[in-house]
Amino acid sequence: MSSLSLSAPRFTLSRALIVTRREVRDQIRDWRIIVPVVTLTLFFPLLMDFTAKQAVGFVERYGAPIISERLIPFLLMVVGFFPISVSLVIALESFVGEKERHSLEPLLSTPLSNMQLYLGKTLAAMLPPLLASYLGIGVYLAGLYFTIGWTPTPILLAQIVTLTTVQAIVMVSAAVVISSQTTSVRAANLLASFVIIPMALLVQGESLIMFWGAYNVLWWVIAGLLLVDVLLIRMGVHLFNREELLGRDIDELNLLAAWRTLRREFLGAVDVGSHKGVPYRFVDWYRFEVAGALRRIAIPCLFMALALAAGMIVGAVEARAFPLPANAIPLNSITNDFTDRLARFGLFSANGVLFVVLQNLRAVALATLLGIFSFGVMAVVALMLPLGLAGYFAASAGAAGYSPWLFLAAFVVPHGILEIPAAILIGGAILRLGASVVAPPPNKSLSEAWLAALADWLKIGLGLVLPMLVGAALVEVLITPRIVLAVFGD
Structure with missing residues (x-):
C-alpha cells in the first residue's frame, strides 16, 4: 500500500x-x-x-x-x-x-x-x-x-x-x-x-x-x-x-443574475417546519442565516483570533527594540480637565461617535479590499495593526513605570470588549471571502462560491459587526476617557 x-x-x-x-x-x-x-x-x-x-x-x-x-x-x-x-x-x-x-x-x-x-x-x-x-x-x-x-x-x-x-x-x-x-x-x-x-x-x-x-x-x-x-x-x-x-466560448457579465444569486444567498429561503416557502422574519434571518454564516467562518475566526493575539505580542516585543523616551507617555499629567480638553475636540458628542464609526468602517472596507486580492492575507495584517500598536504602547507604558495591564484595562478594554470580537468576526468573513476562490464547493461555480462568501460577509458585517462597532464607538467616545481619568487622573 x-x-x-x-x-x-x-x-x-x-x-x-x-x-x-x-x-x-x-x-x-x-x-x-x-x-x-x-x-x-x-x-x-x-x-x-x-x-x-x-x-x-x-x-x-x-x-x-x-x-x-x-x-x-x-x-x-x-x-x-x-x-x-x-x-x-x-x-x-x-x-x-x-x-x-x-x-x-x-x-x-x-x-x-x-x-x-x-x-x-x-x-x-x-x-x-x-x-x-x-x-x-x-x-x-x-x-x-x-x-x-x-x-x-x-x-x-x-x-x-x-x-x-x-x-x-x-x-x-x-x-x-x-x-x-x-x-x-x-x-x-x-x-x-x-x-x-x-x-x-x-x-x-x-x-x-x-x-x-x-x-x-x-x-x-x-x-x-x-x-x-x-x-x-x-x-x-x-x-x-x-x-x-x-x-466555454464566450464570457458574459450578467449583473442581474449575480444580484439574484447574492440576494438569494443573503436572505435565504425558509425551509424549516411550517414556515416552508414563507420569507424569513427578521429574527429568523438571525437564527438561520447569520447563525449559519457564523458556523462557516468558525475556523477562520479562530485563526483571526490567534493572529490578533500574535499582533499584540509582536507590538510588545517591538517596544523593546524601539523604545520610546521616558516622558513620551505622560500618564501622570492627566488632570481633571482632561475630559474638558477632549470635549473641545468634539469627542463627547454625536459627531465624535459618528467619526469613530466611520473610521472603523473605513478600516473594515480597506481590509476587505486588501483581502479580496490577497486570499485574505493582507486583511489579517491590516486588522492586526491596531492591536499591535496597543501592545507596543502598553509595553512602553510598562517601561515608563506604569502597569501595562492597567494601561490596557483603561485605554483598550472598555471599547475593546466590542471592537476586538468585531475585528475577529469580520476578519474571519474576509478570510473566507478571499479563500473562496481557491477551492469552491463541487456543486458551485467559482462566481457562485465567491458570491456566497460575499453574502456571508454581508450577513456578519451588517448583522453583527456594524452594531458592535456602533456600540464600541459609543463606549470609546463617552466612557473610555472617563475611565482613563478615573484610573490615571489626579
Whole structure:
C-alpha cells in the first residue's frame, strides 16, 4: 500500500512532464518567443551594470558609498524580476492561446488527468522565465565583477535567487489560472495587470527593505510568497476542467443574475417546519442565516483570533527594540480637565461617535479590499495593526513605570470588549471571502462560491459587526476617557 502511495505522485509528475517537454520544444522552435526574451534578458543586465558603475562613481565623489552598497543588490533583484514580466506572455497563452489556434483539442483528448495536464502546462510556462532570470542575474554579476569588482555574499545571492524563483512561480501560476479561465488572449492580457501590478508593488516594498539593509526580512517575504504559490497552484488544479475549457466560448457579465444569486444567498429561503416557502422574519434571518454564516467562518475566526493575539505580542516585543523616551507617555499629567480638553475636540458628542464609526468602517472596507486580492492575507495584517500598536504602547507604558495591564484595562478594554470580537468576526468573513476562490464547493461555480462568501460577509458585517462597532464607538467616545481619568487622573 505504501509503495502505491509513493509511486502515485511520481506517476503524476512523469505524465505531466510529457506535456512539459512538448511545450518547451514548441517554445524553442518559435524564434518570435526566444529572440525577444534572450535579447531583452541580455540587454537589461548590461544596462544595470552601466547604471551601477555610474552610481558608484557618483556617490563616491560625495563620500556616500553606502548608497552604492544598497543600490547594487537592489538592481540585482530588479534584473531577476524583469525577465519574468517579459516572459509572462508564454504563461498567459498556455491554454487560451492554443484554444484560439485550435491546437488544444488534440492535447485535451490525451489519456491524461486534469491535474497532469495542468501541472505539465504550468511547468512548461515556468521554465523560460526562470531560465531568463537566472541568465540575467549571471550576466549582471559577471559585469559587476569585471567592472567594479563587486561580488555578493553567499546569503544575499541565495536570497535573491530564491526570491526570484518564488516570484516567478507566483506570476506564472496566476497567469496560467487566468489563461485557463478566459476565452481569448486579449482578455488574458488585460487581466494580466492583476498579476503584474501587485508584483510591481511588492518589488517596491522589497526595494525599501533592501535600501534599509534589512536583508533578513526578505526571508519572511519568501515564506509569504511560498504560501501564495501553494494557494495559486492548488486553485489552478481545482478549477481546471477540460470539458469546461472546450465548451466555454464566450464570457458574459450578467449583473442581474449575480444580484439574484447574492440576494438569494443573503436572505435565504425558509425551509424549516411550517414556515416552508414563507420569507424569513427578521429574527429568523438571525437564527438561520447569520447563525449559519457564523458556523462557516468558525475556523477562520479562530485563526483571526490567534493572529490578533500574535499582533499584540509582536507590538510588545517591538517596544523593546524601539523604545520610546521616558516622558513620551505622560500618564501622570492627566488632570481633571482632561475630559474638558477632549470635549473641545468634539469627542463627547454625536459627531465624535459618528467619526469613530466611520473610521472603523473605513478600516473594515480597506481590509476587505486588501483581502479580496490577497486570499485574505493582507486583511489579517491590516486588522492586526491596531492591536499591535496597543501592545507596543502598553509595553512602553510598562517601561515608563506604569502597569501595562492597567494601561490596557483603561485605554483598550472598555471599547475593546466590542471592537476586538468585531475585528475577529469580520476578519474571519474576509478570510473566507478571499479563500473562496481557491477551492469552491463541487456543486458551485467559482462566481457562485465567491458570491456566497460575499453574502456571508454581508450577513456578519451588517448583522453583527456594524452594531458592535456602533456600540464600541459609543463606549470609546463617552466612557473610555472617563475611565482613563478615573484610573490615571489626579
